[in-house]
Amino acid sequence: MTLELPEAVEKSHFGKADFRVRNRIFMSLPEDNRAVIKLDLDQQEMMAAAEPRVFKPVPGGWGRKGWTSIMLVACDDQTFRSAIRTSWRNVAPPALRKAFDANPQ
Numbered sequence: 001m002t003l004e005l006p007e008a009v010e011k012s013h014f015g016k017a018d019f020r021v022r023n024r025i026f027m028s029l030p031e032d033n034r035a036v037i038k039l040d041l042d043q044q045e046m047m048a049a050a051e052p053r054v055f056k057p058v059p060g061g062w063g064r065k066g067w068t069s070i071m072l073v074a075c076d077d078q079t080f081r082s083a084i085r086t087s088w089r090n091v092a093p094p095a096l097r098k099a100f101d102a103n104p105q
Contacts, residue, residue, distance in 0.1 A: 001077075001080065001081050001084060002019045002027060002084055003019070005021065005084070005085065005088045005100075006021070006092070006096055006099070006100050007021050007022060007092075007096060008020070008021055008026075008088065009021075013025060013028050016028055016029055016030050017029045019084075020091075021088055021091055021092045021093075021096070022092070022093060022096070024091040024092075025038065025091070026038050026084070026087040026088045026090065026091045026092075027084055027087055027088075033071065033072050033073055034069050034070065034071060034072060035069070035070040035072060035080075035084075036058060036067055036068065036069055036070070037067070037068055037070060037083055037084060037086075037087035038066055038067060038068075038087045038090050038091055039066045039067075039068045039086065039087060039090060040066050040090060041064075041066055043066070043086060043090075044057055044063075044066050044068045047068065047083065048068070051074075051075075051079065053071060053074040054070060054071055054074045054075045054079060055068055055069070055070060055071075055083075056068065056069045056071065057069070066090075070083060
């Protein structure tokens with residue numbers, strides 16, 4: 001699902017898979033059962049309140065910057081797809097977001 005997003009590529013961050021758009025990380029896979037995505041603080045608060053078993057702020061400073069864990073065993077496909085699209089939009093350049101919005105997948 002992640003590589004379906006425009007210009008998304010898989011690379012590595014500290015030996016773990018990550019996904020980037022124009023070299024900006026929007027998701028990483030630090031563990032088999034957990035993904036980490038980039039949200040703004042309002043998005044993080046809303047998602048964690050709505051689905052506390054699925055979304056949890058990363059502990060410490062990274063979590064205060066919006067980095068949020070997705071507990072994959074508790075997350076359905078539709079929720080995951082929506083979350084990674086939100087994260088992608090948060091780091092993608094404005095022109096790329098605009099082009100994607102004009103022709104969504």
